[in-house]
Amino acid sequence: MQREQLKNVTRLVVKLGTGVLTDSRRQPDPAQMEQLVAQIAAQRKAGREVLLVTSGAVGAGMGALGYDRRPTELSELQACAAVGQSRLMAMYEQLFAAHGLVVAQVLLTHEDLEHHDRHLNARNTLVTLLRHGVVPIINENDAVSFAEIKFGDNDRLSALVTALLPADLLVILTTVDGLIENFGKADPRTIPVVEKIDAALERIARGTQSPTSVGGMTSKLQAAKIVMRSGIPMVIASGRKKHVLERILSGEPEGTLFVPAPTRLRGRKRWIAFFHHPRGTLYVDEGARTALRERGKSLLPPGIARCEGDFEAGDVVRICDLDGTEFARGIASFSAEQIRYRQLRGVEVVHRDNLVIL
Structure with missing residues (x-):
């Protein structure tokens, strides 16, 4: 078939x-x-x-x-x-x-x-x-x-x-x-x-x-x-x-x-997922991974365990679990510096509309 x-x-x-x-x-x-x-x-x-x-x-x-x-x-x-x-x-x-x-x-x-x-x-x-x-x-x-x-x-x-x-x-x-x-x-x-x-x-x-x-x-x-x-x-x-x-x-x-x-x-999701050299990586905890993969949620600051790379808002980043396995890509709403300072509250670091599960 x-x-x-x-x-x-x-x-x-x-x-x-x-x-x-x-x-x-x-x-x-x-x-x-x-x-x-x-x-x-x-x-x-x-x-x-x-x-x-x-x-x-x-x-x-x-x-x-x-x-x-x-x-x-x-x-x-x-x-x-x-x-x-x-x-x-x-x-x-x-x-x-x-x-x-x-x-x-x-x-x-x-x-x-x-x-x-x-x-x-x-x-x-x-x-x-x-x-x-x-x-x-x-x-x-x-x-x-x-x-x-x-x-x-x-x-x-x-x-x-x-x-x-x-x-x-x-x-x-x-x-x-x-x-x-x-x-x-x-x-x-x-x-x-x-x-x-x-x-x-x-x-x-x-x-x-x-x-x-x-x-x-x-x-x-x-x-x-x-x-x-x-x-x-x-x-x-x-x-x-x-x-x-x-x-x-x-x-x-x-x-x-x-x-x-x-x-x-x-089309836009294909562009986000495959047509970029990601500028950085966000490592997320198990709770955030489940929320993204299974519940269709956006990525919020508390779920981010580590941020690597030097990227700006609007750049595409890899999203990995704590083992380093990439499971998603998305457009970051904030720069790496802003994310590392951990002063973000009540915002979406990667909005669901700008995120693709691989």
Whole structure:
């Protein structure tokens, strides 16, 4: 039944990792790119809106700058990305044009999605492109942003784009068939459905790192947490298989399906929960944790046991229990200095409207 609902998807985000786009030298594989574009074009022609989040810019620039192997210096990586991004887009433009489709390049940094006005502007731009039948091709702005190059953050970027719109489904196509138990052993097994991401599942993911992927499976689980909590399903599957998108969207058992939360977070709550680098942390006692999680209350001064960080009123903060486990995020109504002085009485440090349980 869970997979049956994927037949109703009308807007999807497809993320293509470096490993699935490139050859053994980590440079773009034209035949592989052609079959992936053909799959995306088929979904567009079936009436679905499709956004593509792509990696591969560094690999596309390596050959042009004479690198036989991926450089390690940040400035060299960024130079490869700057040269490679235009080459990558030229390839995509040609491949999609063969199917009568127009593409648009959208380069994003985290700040574009964190700042509220820029966040809404990015969403409006993407929605307008989709309305015109265009396929947006999205990448981290690697030439100026080191986070993606250093941390392999396009999995996270694809999850944030999915939550931004919001889309109905995120599909991450990679070099493996999904989340694999006993990876590299005699009896590997693709886990078909994940309803909750816990410590045991994260241990499995750490054993499924691909040598051709910067982020590996761990970053894909982080992406899954974002879209699942937003109320959106996600599938990890093999981009080496032909017709894999068609099978997923026909409800067939392909890859690993991550089941979403039963209710979809509203847009502003998604923005608070996922689009910020929190500026500080509030540690709360058990009574406050219960009030926030189970009774839908605001966070009041008596419940705060400790305040860390240097933040101002209006900044997003993490909210953790006394063990340090983050269970919520919210917009602080007061600065860290005001909270530490413990002179606040009869006020809401984080109002319920500005708080999200993770």
